Amino acid sequence: xxxxxxxxxxxxxxxxxxxxxxxxxxxxxxxxxxxxxxxxxxxxxxxxxxxxxxxxxxxxxxxxxxxxxxxxxxxxxxxxxxxxxxxxxxxxxxxxxxxxxxxxxxxxxxxxxxxxxxxxxxxxxxxxxxxxxxxxxxxxxxxxxxxxxxxxxxxxxxxxxxxxxxxxxxxxxxxxxxxxxxxxxxxxxxxxxxxxxxxxxxxxxxxxxxxxxxxxxxxxxxxxxxxxxxxxxxxxxxxxxxxxxxxxxxxxxxxxxxxxxxxxxxxxxxxxxxxxxxxxxxxxxxxxxxxxxxxxxxxxxxxxxxxxxxxxxxxxxxxxxxxxxxxxxxxxxxxxxxxxxxxxxxxxxxxxxxxxxxxxxxxxxxxxxxxxxxxxxxxxxxxxxxxxxxxxxxxxxxxxxxxxxxxxxxxxxxxxxxxxxxxxxxxxxxxxxxxxxxxxxxxxxxxxxxxxxxxxxxxxxxxxxxxxxxxxxxxxxxxxxxxxxxxxxxxxxxxxxxxxxxxxxxxxxxxxxxxxxxxxxxxxxxxxxxxxxxxxxxxx
Amino acid sequence: xxxxxxxxxxxxxxxxxxxxxxxxxxxxxxxxxxxxxxxxxxxxxxxxxxxxxxxxxxxxxxxxxxxxxxxxxxxxxxxxxxxxxxxxxxxxxxxxxxxxxxxxxxxxxxxxxxxxxxxxxxxxxxxxxxxxxxxxxxxxxxxxxxxxxxxxxxxxxxxxxxxxxxxxxxxxxxxxxxxxxxxxxxxxxxxxxxxxxxxxxxxxxxxxxxxxxxxxxxxxxxxxxxxxxxxxxxxxxxxxxxxxxxxxxxxxxxxxxxxxxxxxxxxxxxxxxxxxxxxxxxxxxxxxxxxxxxxxxxxxxxxxxxxxxxxxxxxxxxxxxxxxxxxxxxxxxxxxxxxxxxxxxxxxxxxxxxxxxxxxxxxxxxx
Numbered sequence: 001x002x003x004x005x006x007x008x009x010x011x012x013x014x015x016x017x018x019x020x021x022x023x024x025x026x027x028x029x030x031x032x033x034x035x036x037x038x039x040x041x042x043x044x045x046x047x048x049x050x051x052x053x054x055x056x057x058x059x060x061x062x063x064x065x066x067x068x069x070x071x072x073x074x075x076x077x078x079x080x081x082x083x084x085x086x087x088x089x090x091x092x093x094x095x096x097x098x099x100x101x102x103x104x105x106x107x108x109x110x111x112x113x114x115x116x117x118x119x120x121x122x123x124x125x126x127x128x129x130x131x132x133x134x135x136x137x138x139x140x141x142x143x144x145x146x147x148x149x150x151x152x153x154x155x156x157x158x159x160x161x162x163x164x165x166x167x168x169x170x171x172x173x174x175x176x177x178x179x180x181x182x183x184x185x186x187x188x189x190x191x192x193x194x195x196x197x198x199x200x201x202x203x204x205x206x207x208x209x210x211x212x213x214x215x216x217x218x219x220x221x222x223x224x225x226x227x228x229x230x231x232x233x234x235x236x237x238x239x240x241x242x243x244x245x246x247x248x249x250x251x252x253x254x255x256x257x258x259x260x261x262x263x264x265x266x267x268x269x270x271x272x273x274x275x276x277x278x279x280x281x282x283x284x285x286x287x288x289x290x291x292x293x294x295x296x297x298x299x300x301x302x303x304x305x306x307x308x309x310x311x312x313x314x315x316x317x318x319x320x321x322x323x324x325x326x327x328x329x330x331x332x333x334x335x336x337x338x339x340x341x342x343x344x345x346x347x348x349x350x351x352x353x354x355x356x357x358x359x360x361x362x363x364x365x366x367x368x369x370x371x372x373x374x375x376x377x378x379x380x381x382x383x384x385x386x387x388x389x390x391x392x393x394x395x396x397x398x399x400x401x402x403x404x405x406x407x408x409x410x411x412x413x414x415x416x417x418x419x420x421x422x423x424x425x426x427x428x429x430x431x432x433x434x435x436x437x438x439x440x441x442x443x444x445x446x447x448x449x450x451x452x453x454x455x456x457x458x459x460x461x462x463x464x465x466x467x468x469x470x471x472x473x474x475x476x477x478x479x480x481x482x483x484x485x486x487x488x489x490x491x492x493x494x495x496x497x498x499x500x501x502x503x504x505x506x507x508x509x510x511x512x513x514x515x516x517x518x519x520x521x522x523x524x525x526x527x528x529x530x531x532x533x534x535x536x537x538x539x540x
Numbered sequence: 541x542x543x544x545x546x547x548x549x550x551x552x553x554x555x556x557x558x559x560x561x562x563x564x565x566x567x568x569x570x571x572x573x574x575x576x577x578x579x580x581x582x583x584x585x586x587x588x589x590x591x592x593x594x595x596x597x598x599x600x601x602x603x604x605x606x607x608x609x610x611x612x613x614x615x616x617x618x619x620x621x622x623x624x625x626x627x628x629x630x631x632x633x634x635x636x637x638x639x640x641x642x643x644x645x646x647x648x649x650x651x652x653x654x655x656x657x658x659x660x661x662x663x664x665x666x667x668x669x670x671x672x673x674x675x676x677x678x679x680x681x682x683x684x685x686x687x688x689x690x691x692x693x694x695x696x697x698x699x700x701x702x703x704x705x706x707x708x709x710x711x712x713x714x715x716x717x718x719x720x721x722x723x724x725x726x727x728x729x730x731x732x733x734x735x736x737x738x739x740x741x742x743x744x745x746x747x748x749x750x751x752x753x754x755x756x757x758x759x760x761x762x763x764x765x766x767x768x769x770x771x772x773x774x775x776x777x778x779x780x781x782x783x784x785x786x787x788x789x790x791x792x793x794x795x796x797x798x799x800x801x802x803x804x805x806x807x808x809x810x811x812x813x814x815x816x817x818x819x820x821x822x823x824x825x826x827x828x829x830x831x832x833x834x835x836x837x838x839x840x841x842x843x844x845x846x847x848x849x850x851x852x853x854x855x856x857x858x859x860x861x862x863x864x865x866x867x868x869x870x871x872x873x874x875x876x877x878x879x880x881x882x883x884x885x886x887x888x889x890x891x892x893x894x895x896x897x898x899x900x901x902x903x904x905x906x907x
Contacts, residue, residue, distance in 0.1 A: 439597055440630035442617040444644035445695065451618070454643070458634045 054518070061511035064289035069186045070231035071098045073122055075285045076115040083303045087278055092262040095281075097122060099228055099250060102220045105184055106139045125257075132213040149199075149208050155179050156199035181223055184216075187230075190223040237295065237506065239280030240314075245271045279303035292512035297321070317496065317513075324493040327411060327482075328475035332422075334415040335471050336464065339422035343463075346423070347430035365420050373484050376413045380404045380485070405487025413481050418474055422467035429463025465532045473521050493517065546606075547573040547731055548594065548699065553603035555589050555755075563589050565755040567603070571733065573698070576725050578734040578742040581752030582778070587735050590752075591701050594733065596620050607699065618647075623692030623700040623730075627707060629684050631676035637663070637687050638672040644695040662694040663687075665724065682713045689721065693728065702734045706741060718744045739779050743767065751775050768826075772813055773900040776824040783830075783869050785823040786902065789814050797899050799823055803865035808840040809899040820902045827858075827870040829896040832888055839891035845869070847886045857882075863890055 012020040068075060073094035081087050094117065098104065103122055109115065126135040142148045159176030162169045173196065180199075181190040194215035202212060228246065235242035252268035265272040283291065283301040294300050294307060298315040302308045309315065342361065346354050364372055379385045380403040387400045395401075403409055433456065441451035479494035486492070493513060500510035528534070548571040555564040564586040571577050579587035592598040594605060596617035604611050612620055631640050641659040650658070663669050666686035676684055685705060692700050702721070706714045722745045725732050736742055742749045743763040751758045751766065751774075759766060759775045770776035777784065787801035797811040799821050807823055814821045834842070848867060849860040856872045859882065863869040871890065873882070882888065 434628065434630070436626045436628060436630040437632060439595075439617070440624070440626055441632070441643070442597075443595055443620075443622065443624045444647065444691070445618050445621070446643070446647040447616075447618050450647060454647075455632055459632075 057511045057514050060507055061292050061515045062288045062290065063508065064234075064284060064291070065287045066186060066227070067231045067234050067284045068287050069104070070227055071095065071281070071284075072104050072115045073098050073117055074281065076117045078282060078285065081278070083279060083282060084275070086273060086275055089260050089262045091278070092265055092272070093259055096253070096256075096261045096265065099246065100224075100253070102126065102217065102224055103139050105220050105224070106136055106143065108140060108142065126217060130214060130217075131210055132217045133208075133210045136213050136217070143208070143213075146205055146208060149202070149212065150204060152180055152183060152195065153199050153202060153204045155183060156196050157204075159196065160200050181219065184220065185223045185227065187223055187226055190226045192219040192223070195219045233505075234508075235280070235284065237509070238284055238291065238300075239277055241271065242277060242280070245269055245277065289508075292508040293516065295509055296512045296516055317493070320491065320493050320496060321516075323407075323489075323491075324476055327407070327414065327490075327492060328472050328478075330411050331414045331418060331475045332468055332472045334411070335419050335422040336468060338415065339419055339426055339467065340460075340464075343423050343426040343430050346427045347433075348435070361420055361423050364416070369417065369480060370484075372417060373413060373481060376409075376416065377404060377485060380409055380412065404485055405490065407486075407490050409485040409487065410482045410490035410492070413485050414475060414478060417481060418471045421470045421474060425466035425470065426460060426463040429460055429466075433459050461532065465528065469525065469528055472524065476521065477517055545572060546570040547575075547608060548733070549604075549606040550590070550594075551604045551606070553590075553593065553600050553605060555586070555593060555598065556601045562601075563755055564593075567755075567757065569750060569757065569760070571731060574729045574731055576722070576732045576734065576745055576747045578736060578746040578749045579752055580736060580739060580742040580749050580778075582737060585752040586755040587750075587752040588703060591703055591733060591735050595622055595624055595701055621695075621697050621699075623695070623697035625685075625688045625692045625700070625702040625705040627704045629676070629688035629705075631684055631687055631691070633676055636673050636675055637668070637679070640676070640687060641672075641691050641694050644691065648695060658694055662690040665693070666690045666720075681709055682717065685709060685717055686720075689724065693724070693730065697730070699731045699733065702732060704736050705734075706736075706738075714738075714741070715744075721745060743779075751778060753778070770812075770824060770898065770900070773822045773824065773902060776822075776898065776900055781827055781870065783823075783825045783827060783866070785825070785864060785866060787821060787823070789817050789819045789821050789899070792817060796894055797821075799899055801864050805843065805864045807864075807897060808894045809897040810895050812898050813901050814899045822900045822902050824898045824900055825892060825896060827872045828856075828874075830871045830890050830892050832871065832873060832882070832890060834889070834891035840894050841897060842889055842891040845888050845890040847882050847884050847888065850882060850884055861888075861890065 014020055014023045071094075074091065077091055077094050081091055101122075103124060103126075107119075107121055121139045124135055124139045126132055126139075137144045155176055158179075159169075159173040162172035164172075174191075177192050177196045178189065180192040180195050182188050184192070195212075198211050198215040202208070228250065232243040232246040235246070249265060249269040249272065253265065256264045256268075271277055279302070282303050283289075283305075291301060295310075296317050298310045298318045299307050300310055342357070346357055346361070348354075349357065377384070381387070382400050382402065382404070384404070386403065387395075391397055391400065403412065437455050437459070438448075438451055441455040442448060446454060477494050478492060479498055482490050482492045482495055483498070486495070497510045497513045497517075500506045500513070525534075548569075550567045550569040553564060553567040554562055556562050567586075567590060569590075579590060581587045589598060593600050594607075596612070596615065600613055605613055607620065607622075631637075632643070635643065638659055641662055642655050645655040645658055659672070660669070663672055666689055668683060668686055668690070671679060671683065671687075676687065679687065685708075688705065692702075705721075706717050709717060718741055721732075725745075734742075734745065743766075746763055748760060748762055749766050750760045753774050758778075759771045761769070761771075766775065766779050770779060773784075776782050785799075785801055785807065787799045787807070790798045790800040790806060792811065792814075795811050797809055797814060799807050799809055801807060801823075809821075809823050831839070836842070843863050845861040845863045847859060847861050851858040851860075854875065856874050859871045859873055860867075861869050861871060869890075
């Protein structure tokens, strides 16, 4: 505002001598502010509920850092292995230490490329029954100084100093315990109770004593158990059986504490002697993985960093992708065929009839999705209304049509549910086409059918395009209908996403599938733009 | 004149949409080949319905329509071969001008070169030769209008219907288009049935005008007849401006009569459709047929008038005066150099001939 204009250019002044630009800015400021305020709520909504979750989804689908945190030594040494024969003792030692020792949490340079496998710190043993202090300081001397502990202490003090009711303070304390663990480990849901307790008594300045180290040891040990569980699940995605292998052998290896580990481990579980498990570890080495994406299309990395097909019995997703595509296509075409004449009627009937028809179209919209699906179940099942009617009309009782819990059921119900999404955009476009075009075409000599094809239909294309895109996009990610009426061969990719989110907890795979869906939709959108042009789309 | 001479015939045509009221009541209309006939009337008078029945978009409830001696009631619109210009042109928005013009030729399966030459000829006819590749939305209203006319003519129909085609244009463009359509009609010799509610449009272009009101043709006549010899009060007041004086028929004599006005004055008038002495009658008198201060004895009708208001309109001075108890008596005084000047409040004499003052029936006039 106070910037003086360049001397060479004489600024325009208002009547009372203020520069015109300043005056304009002042007068516009209010309306600009108001515009920002108006846009703010949807912007926040969009950011917090759309952009951020999708960003999170995309990162999750490639994130593989957890396993790198778990196996730093193994991954640092695995490159020296020939990947064909069973590894030597040093690799066995590495994985043994990675899984059981807590040293990785204590060493500051503990991640990926910065790991030096020859650092003796990795092999310092902390006695199980203590004393812990000396061993832990030997691993990384910085633990000796109070300043290393200070940040953890600060976190703990947030919980100690929490205000409010007892209940609120308790919750705060609990959240702080999680935060302490998140500071020390890559885990956000491990619980550092013991550290919290002892940090409360520590003054934050004196030299850390044995009690602090004991709490650190014990909390890290329970956190490590947690991490081993998580990473063994991840390892299981790479090679089925890994999870049970680790579970079983970690129980048995408790007694083992001295090298050599190789024979002891193979003795504990002979699968350690299977090269395939070791080979699968190679594919987990990178902190960013495309493994989830490959898995989502029935492929995987092999030991030589080549993409190969999953074993035949594990190939399900490609078929599901095709089925999802096919169902979406059939549903879209079905909706179009049914919606076009209805929209035409809606657009051309006198108002009082078209209102009634519009209510009929919208009624399903106002009805609960579940109610509608259950109604369809009543209609379609083996002993349902349609089959009963057919039997009454002479269909042999043993030939009742299977229309539920299969592909057919999914398609029928989805068409009914998505029909309004097709009708409304087409209707809104048809409404704007004056009847005089059809009259003119006929007057110029075109029979009604030709007039429709050459004159009416091309003008409805923007609505058809919008309807097709809308229905296809909704259909391709559809979940609830296939879940309820799909049965075994009516399941779609959306159901797999839900399964991996809720049941198998393989969020990486679910995220990868979601990302592929998103990419597919964007691709369709792009193709649509190339062929029809987005500008031509009319949603209402 | 035998029946064969007529190109389009409406015979006792009636039309009802709801089965309760007739929109068109017993229409009989004969149109000669090459004629420019206008259906003129207020909105709701049934003129557009007649056009739609002729085009085939509305079936006649009763009666027959003949086109070139063939009954066409059962012929679908696309087989009638009638060109039509719609009210809002109905140019197909997804086609270029060329494609619009080629459309009627393509559906008639003409070969490509023929289509091209005919399209070009039609576009040149409306002076839009350079606009063939534009979309209708890229043209101005007047240009769209021309394209619509060209499209209605491109397949050489014998009959072209026009449904208020100039309604959306501004006044100047409308007048220009009137002449253009008139000239196209004259040069092609095509029969045109034109619908409008604008009387000046009808007077400018038509050979004959059918004045519609209430589903009935009130008068079918050439423009000058219609203006100068209206056959009833509706036509008289609908076409052009006129002064209306009301009274009773006092005496009848040959083709003229004497009407006693409500203030007791007697006016000599031309008898048109009053039947008996004692009937109510409307006297219709065009404002430009009144002479101010005429020579004594020139006109049988000579009355005292008081000038109430003078409105200067350039080519003439519109004068409102009180005559025979009517204070809204309008006289148009041409702004000629020799003409006397009047002032408001002057008392003068107005005179008019018996032939110009037409004794008509009485209608309830709303405006």
